[in-house]
Amino acid sequence: MPARKPNERISRFLSLILRHAPDTIGLTLDRNGWADVAELLDKASQHGTPLTLETLREVVAGNDKQRFAFSEDGARIRASQGHSLRSVDLALAPSIPPRVLYHGTASRFITAIRQSGLRPGARQHVHLSADRDTATRVGARHGVPVVLEIRAADLHAQGQVFYQSDNGVWLTGAVPVRFIDFPGK
Incomplete structure (x- = not known):
């Protein structure tokens, strides 16, 4: 290495x-x-x-x-984001997301995401990208990249709160499967 x-x-x-x-x-x-x-x-x-x-x-x-x-x-x-410390509140104002946001992940996680959606895990939020290229780079850090399309406007219309960190990363809570478009679907 x-x-x-x-x-x-x-x-x-x-x-x-x-x-x-x-x-x-x-x-x-x-x-x-x-x-x-x-x-x-x-x-x-x-x-x-x-x-x-x-x-x-x-x-x-x-x-x-x-x-x-x-x-x-x-x-x-x-x-700017990515905290696992529950005591930290970045005090970001809620923001209206674009129609679609992207989530980059590795192919080995797709089965679990198809079953449970996206979860923050140890972090406070699910991290989403405004563009496909950024999401691809994020996914590639963990293996063979897969880019998921998140119907953010639809999720927001259902009451989900979104934030945008100072560096442009979109943050939200868990994303149910019904708001995720998988490649080839």
Whole structure:
């Protein structure tokens, strides 16, 4: 397996700390998922991941999915979505989704999705993409990609709430099978 680039390693570290396990390094997130940047740098270094403000800014700016965001004053940082921590509320306003959104997954999960629909799993929300290409890239991370079409407008009309994170990812609760169009169907 090829060695990871340093910024990729830091990005994975930030995903762990800012989405799932801040307590791993003794970091505290506020109720909206924000962490104090100075505290993050200090705690990361204390726990074996030396990190400078310059590197942190580089990782945030260079992340192709814009997974992380700084507060307007640059003093705080958070993950844009994907939290498994139930205590975090990103305080996103409900949004009206487009007619169709896309979900990228691996082919090995299709049988389960046909039976139960899409579930957030350990995360707070199901993640959806506005375009097929992004969904394909997401699905490819986990195996042979399959792109599902989600009839988001119909689901929204039934009362389902949708949010759009700062990096453009659409978030919602469980998606029942009847709102999913499978390839070849």
